[in-house]
Structures are given as structure tokens and as C-alpha cells.
Amino acid sequence: xxxxQQGAPQETDPGDAGSPDPVQLRRLWTLVDNLDAxxxxxDLDGRYLFANKALGTVFGCDPAHILHRDDAPFVDLSASSIxxxxxxxxxxxxxxxxxxxxxxxxxxxxxxxxxxxxxxxxARRVVGLCGISTDITEQRxxxxxxxxxxxxxxxILANVDAAIYLKDAQGRYLYANGPVxxxxxxxxxxxxxxxxxxxxxxxxxxxxxxxxxxxxxxEGDEVRDETIVGADGAKHHFRSxxxxxxxxxxxxxxxxxxxxxxELRGLRTRLEQERITDSLTGLANRVMFESALEExxxxxxxxxxxxxxxxxxxxxxxYINNNFGQAIGDQLIQLVGQRLQQCNVTLGSLARLSGDExxxxxxxxxxVEEVAHQVEQIRAYLAQPYxxxxxxxxxxxxxxxxxxxxSLHGAAELLGRAEAAMxxxxxxxxxxxxxYSPELGSTVTARVELERDLRAAVGTGAFALHxxxxxxxxGGIAGFEALIRWDRPxxxxxxxxxxxxxxxQLGLLLHLGRxxxxxxxxxxxxxRDAGLGTIPIxxxxxxxxxxxxxxxxxxxxxxxxxxxxxxxxxMELTESMMMSDPDLAIAILHRLRSGGVxxxxxxxxxxxxxxxxxxxxxxxxxxxxxxxxxxCAVDPKDADLCAGIMALAHKLDMHVVAEGVETxxxxxxxxxCDCDLFQGFLFSRPMSAGAATEFLRGAH
Ligand code: C2E
Ligand code: MG
Ligand code: MG
Numbered sequence: 054x055x056x057x058q059q060g061a062p063q064e065t066d067p068g069d070a071g072s073p074d075p076v077q078l079r080r081l082w083t084l085v086d087n088l089d090a091x092x093x094x095x096d097l098d099g100r101y102l103f104a105n106k107a108l109g110t111v112f113g114c115d116p117a118h119i120l121h122r123d124d125a126p127f128v129d130l131s132a133s134s135i136x137x138x139x140x141x142x143x144x145x146x147x148x149x150x151x152x153x154x155x156x157x158x159x160x161x162x163x164x165x166x167x168x169x170x171x172x173x174x175x176a177r178r179v180v181g182l183c184g185i186s187t188d189i190t191e192q193r194x195x196x197x198x199x200x201x202x203x204x205x206x207x208x209i210l211a212n213v214d215a216a217i218y219l220k221d222a223q224g225r226y227l228y229a230n231g232p233v234x235x236x237x238x239x240x241x242x243x244x245x246x247x248x249x250x251x252x253x254x255x256x257x258x259x260x261x262x263x264x265x266x267x268x269x270x271x272e273g274d275e276v277r278d279e280t281i282v283g284a285d286g287a288k289h290h291f292r293s294x295x296x297x298x299x300x301x302x303x304x305x306x307x308x309x310x311x312x313x314x315x316e317l318r319g320l321r322t323r324l325e326q327e328r329i330t331d332s333l334t335g336l337a338n339r340v341m342f343e344s345a346l347e348e349x350x351x352x353x354x355x356x357x358x359x360x361x362x363x364x365x366x367x368x369x370x371x372y373i374n375n376n377f378g379q380a381i382g383d384q385l386i387q388l389v390g391q392r393l394q395q396c397n398v399t400l401g402s403l404a405r406l407s408g409d410e411x412x413x414x415x416x417x418x419x420x421v422e423e424v425a426h427q428v429e430q431i432r433a434y435l436a437q438p439y440x441x442x443x444x445x446x447x448x449x450x451x452x453x454x455x456x457x458x459x460s461l462h463g464a465a466e467l468l469g470r471a472e473a474a475m476x477x478x479x480x481x482x483x484x485x486x487x488x489y490s491p492e493l494g495s496t497v498t499a500r501v502e503l504e505r506d507l508r509a510a511v512g513t514g515a516f517a518l519h520x521x522x523x524x525x526x527x528g529g530i531a532g533f534e535a536l537i538r539w540d541r542p543x544x545x546x547x548x549x550x551x552x553x554x555x556x557x558q559l560g561l562l563l564h565l566g567r568x569x570x571x572x573x574x575x576x577x578x579x580x581r582d583a584g585l586g587t588i589p590i591x592x593x594x595x596x597x598x599x600x601x602x603x604x605x606x607x608x609x610x611x612x613x614x615x616x617x618x619x620x621x622x623x624m625e626l627t628e629s630m631m632m633s634d635p636d637l638a639i640a641i642l643h644r645l646r647s648g649g650v651x652x653x654x655x656x657x658x659x660x661x662x663x664x665x666x667x668x669x670x671x672x673x674x675x676x677x678x679x680x681x682x683x684x685c686a687v688d689p690k691d692a693d694l695c696a697g698i699m700a701l702a703h704k705l706d707m708h709v710v711a712e713g714v715e716t717x718x719x720x721x722x723x724x725x726c727d728c729d730l731f732q733g734f735l736f737s738r739p740m741s742a743g744a745a746t747e748f749l750r751g752a753h
Contacts, residue, residue, distance in 0.1 A: 085105055086105045087105075087106065088105060088107055089187070089188075090107060090185050090186060090187040090188070091104075091105065091108035091111055091165070091185065091186045091187075091188070092104075092105040092107070092183075092184070092185050093105065093108050093119075093183070093184050094172070094181060094182070094184075095139065095181050095182050095183075095184070096180065096181040097143060097179070097180060097181055098123065099123040099124065099136075099139055100121055100122060100123050101119045101120050101121065101122060101123070102120070102121075102181065103120070103183075104116045104119040104120065108186075111155075111157070111163070111188070112128075112157070113127075113157070113159065114127075126158070127157060127158060128155055128156065128157060128158065129156040129157065129158055129160075132154070132156035132162070133154055133155045133156050134151075134153045134154050134155075135153050135155055135167075138151050138153060138167065138169055139182060142169045142170070142171050142179075142182045143171065143181075143182060145171075146171045146173075146179045147171065148169065148170050148171070149168070149169050150166075150167070150168045150169075151166075151167055152164060152165070152166050152167075152189070152225075153165045153167050153186070155186075163188055163190040164189050164190045164193045165186035165187060165188055165189065165190075166186065166187045167184055167185070167186040167187075168185050168186075169182050169183070169184040170182060170183050170184070196219070196228065210230040210231075211230055211231050212231075213230070213232075214232065214313075215232065215310050215311060216229070216230065216232040216233045216236065216291065216309070216310070216311040216312075217229070217230045217232075217233070217309070217310050217311075218230070218233050218309050218311075219298070219306055219308050219309075220248075220265065220306060221304065221306045221307075222269060222304055222305055222306060222307075224248040224249060224250075224262055224265055225245075225246050225247065226244050226245050226247055226248070227245065227306060228241075228245070229244050229245075232313070236281060236283045236284065236289060237252050237253075237284050238284035238285075239284075248262075249261045249262060250262070252284075253281060253282040253283075254282050257280060257282045260279065261279055261281065264277060264279060264293075264295065265295065265309075268295040268296070268307055269297055269305060269307055271297075276292060276293065276294045277295075278290060278291065278293070278314065279291055279293050281311075288315075289313055289315050290318050291311035291312060291313055291314060292311065292312050292314050293309055293310065293312075294309070294310045294311075295307055295308070295309040295310075296308050296309075328340060329341035329344075331404070333383060333386055333387060333390075333405070334387055334390035334391075334405050335390075336390050336394075336403055336404050336405045336411075337403065337404035337405075338404055338405065339404060339406045339407065339412075339468075341404060342402060342404035342406065342412055342464075342468075343464040343468065345401075345402040345404075346360075346362065346402065346414065346464035346467065346468070347463065347464045349401055349402065349414055350457055350462070350464060350467070353416075353457055354457070354459050359419075359456050359457055359458065360401070360414055360415075360416065360456070360457040360467075361414060361415040361418055361424040361454055361455070361456050361457075362412065362414055362454070362456075362457070362467045362468060362470075362471045363412065363413055363414070363415060363424075363431075363452055363453070363454050363471060363486075364406065364410060364411070364452065364453045364468070364471040364472050364475045365393075365410070365411050365412075365428075365431070365432070365435070365450050365451070365452040365475070366409055366411075366450065366451050366452070366475055366479070367385070367389070367409040367448055367449075368448065368451055368479070368483040368484055369449075369483075370382065370385075370408065370409040373385065373446075373448075377441075377442065381441050381442065382409075384441050385439055385441060385446070386405070386409060388439055388441070389409075389411065389435060390405060392434060393411060393413065393431070393435070396430070396435075398415070398417075398427045398430050398431055399415075399416065400413040400414065400416075401413065401414030401415065401416035402414055406468075410475075412468065415427050415428075421456070421488070424454060424456070425454075425486070428452050428454060428486045429486065431452075432449075432450050432452060432486065435448070435450050436448060436449055436450065449484035450484070451475055451478040451479045451483050451484065451485060451486070452474075452478060452485075452486035453470075453471045453472060453473065453474030453475025453476070453478055453486070453487055453488075453489065454471055454474055454486060454487070454488045454489065455467045455468075455470035455474060455488075455489040456488070456489075470489040471489060473489060473493045474486075474488055474490075474493060475487070477493050477496075500555075503551075503552065503555060504555060504559065506541055506542070507552055507555060507559065507561065508559065508561065510539060510541070511556075511561050511564060512564070515539060515540050515541070515542075516537055516538065516539050516540070516565065516568065517537075517538050517540065517741065517742075518535040518536065518538070518573065518576070518742065519535070519537075519538050519739035519740055519741055519742075519745075520533040520534070520536070520590070520739060520741075520742065520745035521533060521534050521536060521732060521737060521738065521739040521740070522732070522737050522745070522748060523591075523710055523730045523731070523732045524730065524731045524732070524736050525729075525730060526724060526728075526729065526730075526731075529752070530588070530748075530749065531589070531730050532588055532589030532590060532623065533588065533589070533591070533745060534590070534591045534593075534625070534739075535569060535572070535573045535576070535590050535591065535592050535593075536549065536593070537549050537553070537565075537569055537593075539552055549593075553595065557595055557596060557597060560597070562595045562597050562598070563595075563597045563598060563601060566592075566594065566595055566597070566598045567607065569592050569593075570592055570607075570608060570611060570622075573592045573622065574611045574612065574615040574617055575615060576590055576742060577589075577615065577617055577621055577622065578615040578616060578617070580746065580749065581616075583746070585746070585749045585750065585753070587618055587621055588621075588749065589621045589622070589623055589651065590621075590622065590623065591623035591624065591625050592622070592623070592624055592625070593625045593626075593655065594625065594630065595630065599626060599630050599631060599634075599637075599638045599641060599642075600634050600637055600638065601641075602637065602640075602641065604641055604645070605641060605644040605645050605648060608622070608645065608648070608650060609648050612648070612649065612650075618649070619648075619649025620649060620651050621649075621651075622649075622651070623650065623651040623652070623653060623674075624650055624651070624652055625652075625654075625655040625676065626638075626642075626652070626653070626654065626655060627654070627656050627659075628654060628657075639669060639670065642670060642671055642672075646671040646673075647671075651674070652670075652671060652673055652674070653672065653673065653676050653710065654667070654670070654672050654674070654675050654676060655676045656676065656678045656679075656712070657675040657676055657677055657678055657698070658677060658678045658680070658681055658698065659678045659680065667705065668705060672707055673707060673708065674707060674708050674709070674710050674730075675698070675707050675708075675709050675710070676709075676710045676711075676712050676732075677695060677698060677699075677709055677710065677711045677712060677728070678712060678713075679712045679713030679733075681694060681695050681698070682695070682711050682712060682713045682714060682719055682723065682733075683713065683719075685719055685726075686716065686719045686721070692722050692726065695722070695723060695726045695728070696726040696727070699726050699727050699728055700727070703727065708729040708730065709728050709729050709730070710728075710729065710730040710731070710732055711723045711728045711730070711731050711733070712732055712733065713732075713734075714732065714733030714734075714735045714736070715733050715734045715735050716735060717735065719733075719735070720735060
């Protein structure tokens with residue numbers, strides 16, 4: 054139908070309701086009739102009132118032949134979707150835009166992109182529709198062909214884990230591989246032509262569309278994380294790369310590659326959670342506490358208030374763990390964590406820092422007195438018995454407090470200060486709290502530096518042995534005691550009392566102790582080889598050595614290596630050293646003794662051994678502590694005590710060495726008490742190996 058008479062709308066006019074200008078109308082008609090797209094008007098029964106040339110071409114007839122007929126003679130309606138869209142417009146009175154498949158009665162199927170509008174009468178009743186349909190069959194085919202053309206590409210697309218999809222500039226899917234189809238629970242035909250708005254909630258779809266629009270507007274590609282709501286209603290997180298793509302002869306479209314990272318994100322969240330929480334109590338850990346504290350400090354500083362940081366620690370927790378087992382220890386930690394959460398003092402943030410150490414802030418304490426009062430309240434609440442054993446367990450706690458001052462201190466520093474104060478409370482007898490003071494700070498700094506230097510020194514030859522002679526009653530040299538010295542850089546020679554306890558704490562003493570024994574063996578061999586005779590050397594042991602079952606074999610190996618005669622290597626130990634594991638210590642001592650090592654009890658009288666206990670020890674010497682020697686020449690009671698100890702030792706077949714003999718009077722008194730050997734400044738201070746060699750030569 055190519056003329057107005059043939060095809061012009063006869064019952065309704067989609068344009069102006071008034072009397073149209075005939076010239077204008079003809080122009081408009083010519084335009085519409087010659088459109089590439091199909092233009093048509095239908096009545097309520099679906100009969101064509103108007104059809105342009107393009108529709109005639111599609112239906113394969115003259116447009117006039119279409120008029121007053123519905124689609125049935127031209128279209129296989131069972132295989133086409135036009136009936137449904139027509140119905141929608143006619144029944145709802147709404148406009149529709151859709152891609153439609155039209156299968157003609159000759160068997161040919163074509164795709165149209167259609168827009169259909171309702172037509173109304175004066176009473177606003179729908180009386181028909183007018184539509185414009187663009188044939189997009191070739192365009193679709195080109196995309197389909199492009200995708201189908203490459204089998205290899207298809208196989209890859211179908212099998213990759215990533216979601217791959219192609220969308221046109223309007224966001225309509227042109228292609229999607231398996232993962233996309235699975236996500237939306239659709240087959241390819243069910244997805245193509247749809248936009249994300251039709252597939253997921255509008256909010257999520259809008260975000261995706263905005264991202265797509267940016268890619269289409271810009272150059273290059275970009276990787277971003279986006280969230281898709283799948284057909285299962287769940288949020289799926291993707292890392293997407295989207296690229297603007299222009300297929301030959303086709304409008305611009307977008308290709309996307311998206312990898313699902315939902316699990317990865319979950320894992321990351323869990324890891325982050327684990328990074329900041331303590332798994333035993335569920336409280337924050339040190340990392341989390343420090344960052345929360347950092348924030349609170351800023352707020353406190355802005356508000357011009359002070360913030361109190363408190364660290365609280367069980368007293369004697371090691372004892373609990375060792376005696377009742379770690380399970381009880383863990384249970385206690387959990388209970389303390391709970392009590393801290395329940396107590397009626399408001400805590401700003403609360404964390405378990407490590408082991409048995411908890412930290413919190415006190416945001417509602419303004420004055421130092423209030424802080425002290427709240428800390429005491431908490432300590433008292435924590436000190437109530439714990440029902441973890443048959444007998445309720447009583448615990449005490451030590452606490453350290455530091456106070457912020459403006460923005461001067463960071464979280465780590467305040468925590469360090471509270472920790473120093475807490476240790477000071479422990480050192481002062483436990484079961485109390487302490488505020489940080491600058492003096493404490495310098496002690497802590499000094500300790501940290503000492504620790505650093507000591508760790509660095511071990512294994513570097515920074516240590517030396519000095520030797521102090523033990524004299525017989527006749528003035529002859531009975532042997533030497535080896536006493537360690539540390540040549541600390543920038544400080545000079547450091548006496549053992551200043552670093553041995555720390556080295557023991559740091560676990561360095563086993564290593565250092567072996568070096569001492571080896572050095573002593575070398576010295577014995579050196580004096581023997583220099584013709585100075587068999588000179589015994591005594592080394593001092595440490596607790597860690599006395600709990601190391603490997604010690605005897607190691608010592609015997611060294612003795613063999615250096616040809617040390619039995620009785621020539623001596624070892625000194627204090628009674629307290631044996632306390633941590635007496636049975637093991639006694640077993641080790643028996644083995645040492647039977648292997649030819651002479652043993653001495655050092656600082657005798659300062660420990661708390663009973664005489665019956667002493668009898669079990671395979672000891673050759675008692676070294677009478679300097680505290681008895683000091684006054685023995687002036688205080689008859691001390692002299693009596695010395696005499697008593699000596700008599701007893703001799704009864705037990707032990708010899709006595711008096712330590713710290715400084716004066717002739719002391720020497721004489723002790724000799725009168727039957728003392729066997731003497732050591733002290735009266736004869737010589739501890740001296741270097743060279744000086745000791747000279748001392749030996751002088752005595753020859
Ligand atoms: P100790 O085994 O009781 O050693 C005797 C200490 O008394 C030495 O101190 C010595 O210099 C000092 N002394 C000796 N005669 C006199 C005196 O007449 N008057 C006074 N006032 N003091 C005297 P030093 O060398 O400072 O050693 C202290 C402690 O360090 C030793 O006490 C020992 O327990 C420990 N020690 C020394 N070397 C080692 C070692 O290699 N390993 C271990 N584990 N401990 C060591
Ligand atoms: Mg000693
Ligand atoms: Mg001693």
C-alpha cells in the first residue's frame with residue numbers, strides 16, 4: 054500500500070486531532086511510507102488499519118493487501134511473540150519496547166526491535182495501537198555468527214570459570230557464557246535481549262549500568278569490583294574487566310570478563326577478623342586495641358581530657374598452667390575476659406594482649422583518684438574465686454596504668470608505659486596496681502637496650518672468663534673459679550649479676566653456659582700443656598643447664614676432647630637452681646659426678662635446703678656464703694655458725710670453701726673452724742686468663 058487512499062489511517066489519527074494541513078499530511082505520509090522500519094496501525098482486534106511499504110516487504114505482499122486483516126495470514130503466531138506485545142499494549146494502555154521474533158508463514162523467522170504505542174479515543178479508551186518495528190535480524194545474525202564462527206572460542210567461553218558477556222549500548226545482553234547463565238538461572242535465549250534491570254533488583258542493576266556506561270563513554274579498560282544479585286537472591290561479588298568493543302559493521306558494544314570473588318572476599322573478611330580478635334576470648338587483640346586506642350586518644354585530646362590505659366595481668370599464671378594444665382589456664386583466661394566485660398566499671402575498649410595480659414581504657418575516669426578507684430574495683434571483682442576446680446581457685450592480679458597527655462603519646466607508647474607499670478607492680482610483690490612514672494620509663498628503656506645488646510653479643514666472642522683462685526690452708530692454689538665477664542660495647546666489662554639473670558630469661562644461657570665449660574676445659578688443657586700442672590677450674594651452672602638432660606654427655610665429650618682428668622673440672626650450683634625440677638637435677642648431678650666432674654653447692658646457707666636433702670646430693674664441696682664470712686671475725690655467733698656448718702659438712706664427707714675472704718682475721722677465724730679452702734680478695738680478685746697464668750707461675 055503506497056498511497057494515502059490505500060494505507061492511511063481511516064478510523065483514528067495518531068497525530069493531531071484537529072483538521073490537518075493536507076500538504077503537511079502528505080509529506081508526513083510519504084516519509085512514513087518510505088521508512089526502512091515497518092510502521093503500522095492496528096485496531097482493537099489486531100486488524101491492520103495502516104501498513105507502510107516496509108511491512109509489505111516483510112509480509113511479501115502489497116501493503117494494501119494487509120489492510121483489514123490481522124497477522125494470522127502472514128505470521129505463524131505460535132512461533133512469534135508479536136501477539137503478546139500487542140495484547141500488552143491494548144490491555145494495559147502502556148507503551149512497550151521489545152525485541153520480537155516474527156516467524157512468517159513461509160517459514161522465515163526475523164527479529165524486530167519494536168516500539169508499540171496505544172491509541173486512544175476522546176474518552177481515553179484504548180482503540181488500537183501504532184507500532185514501529187526495525188528489522189534487526191541481520192544485526193543479530195552478525196553477532197551470532199561471530200560467536201558461532203569460532204568453535205574453539207566457543208569451547209573456551211563455555212569452559213572458563215569467568216563470566217563473559219557481550220552487551221549492546223543499551224545494556225541488552227547479546228551473548229553470555231555458562232557462568233552468567235548459571236548466575237541468572239536462564240538459558241541463552243532467555244537472557245539475550247534482556248538488560249540487568251530485568252534480571253536483578255534495581256539498585257544493584259543501576260550500579261552495574263553506571264559502570265557499563267562509564268566504560269562505553271571512556272577509553273581503555275578498567276578493573277573494578279561489582280556486586281551482582283543472582284537468581285538465588287544472594288549477592289555475588291565479582292572482579293570485572295569491561296572493554297568497549299566495536300564489531301565490524303555493528304554499533305559499539307561492551308564485552309565483560311568477571312571473576313567471582315565472593316569466597317575470596319569472605320575469606321579476606323574472616324582473616325581480617327582473625328587478625329584483630331583473640332580467638333580464645335573473642336575480645337579484641339593487641340592490633341585491634343592499638344588502633345582503637347589511637348582513635349580514642351585523638352578524641353580525648355580534642356576534648357581536652359586524659360585517657361587512662363590499664364594493663365592487668367594474672368599473678369603466678371605460669372604456676373597455674375604448670376600445675377593444673379593448660380585447659381584450666383585457658384578456662385581462667387576466658388572467665389577473666391567475661392568478668393571484665395561484666396564488671397560495673399565502664400571500659401572504653403577491652404582486649405586480650407597476650408597470654409594472661411588484658412588491656413582496657415577507662416573513659417569515665419577523669420581524675421587520677423577515679424582511675425585508681427576504678428582499677429581497684431576491677432581488681433577486686435577479678436579476685437573473687439573462680440569455680441574451675443573442685444576447690445574454688447583464688448587469684449590475684451597486678452595492674453599498670455598510664456595516662457595520656459594531650460596528643461603527646463601514641464597508643465603503642467601508652468601501652469608500653471602501662472606494661473612497665475604493671476611489671477613494676479609485680480616486682481613490688483604483686484596483687485597491686487601502679488601508675489607509670491618517668492623513672493620506670495628509664496628502667497624499661499635500659500632493660501630493652503640491655504636485652505638487645507645481650508642477644509647480639511651471644512656467639513660473637515664478646516665474653517671472657519676471669520679466674521679467681523681458691524687457696525689451700527697451706528697457701529697453695531687448689532684451683533680457680535671461672536667467672537664470666539661481658540665486654541659490652543660502649544660500656545666495658547659487665548659483671549655477671551647484671552646480665553646472667555636476663556640471659557637466663559631470654560633462653561640464652563644454655564648456649565653461653567656451654568661456651569663457659571668449653572673455655573674452662575681449654576684453659577685446664579692450656580695450663581697442663583704449659584707445664585703448670587693439673588689445675589682444677591670450677592664453672593658456675595645455671596638453672597637451664599640443670600634441667601637439660603643433654604648436659605652430662607656434652608661435658609664428657611669436651612673432657613675427652615681436651616684430656617681432662619677426673620676431678621679437674623668442677624661445677625658450682627646453688628640450691629635454688631634445683632628447685633624447678635629436683636629429680637631431674639639430681640639425676641644430672643649423679644651422672645656428672647660419676648663421669649668425674651666435681652660438684653660444689655655455691656652460696657651455701659642462702660638457700661633453704663634441709664640437711665637430709667643435702668645428703669642425697671653427690672656433692673664434693675660446700676661454698677660457705679660470703680654473708681657468713683663477712684662478720685665471722687667480729688661476731689662470735691657467726692663464727693660459731695661457720696664452725697657448725699663445717700663440722701656438719703665434714704660429717705657428710707664434703708669440703709668447705711669459704712667465699713669472700715677479704716681479711717687476715719676472717720682467714721684466721723675460718724682456719725680455726727677447720728675450713729678447707731679459701732677464696733676472696735685477700736688472695737686475689739678474679740683476673741684475666743693471662744694474669745691467672747702469671748699468678749700460677751708465681752706460686753711455682
Ligand atoms: P659466685 O659463683 O658466688 O661467685 C663469686 C662472686 O663473688 C664473684 O662475683 C666474685 O667476684 C665475688 N667475690 C669473690 N671474692 C670476693 C670478695 O672477697 N669480696 C667480695 N665482695 N666479692 C668477692 P662475680 O664474678 O660478679 O659473679 C657473680 C655471680 O655470677 C657468681 O657468684 C655466679 O653465681 C654468677 N656467675 C659468674 N660466672 C658465671 C657463669 O659463667 N655462669 C653462670 N651461670 N653464672 C655465673
Ligand atoms: Mg660460684
Ligand atoms: Mg658464690
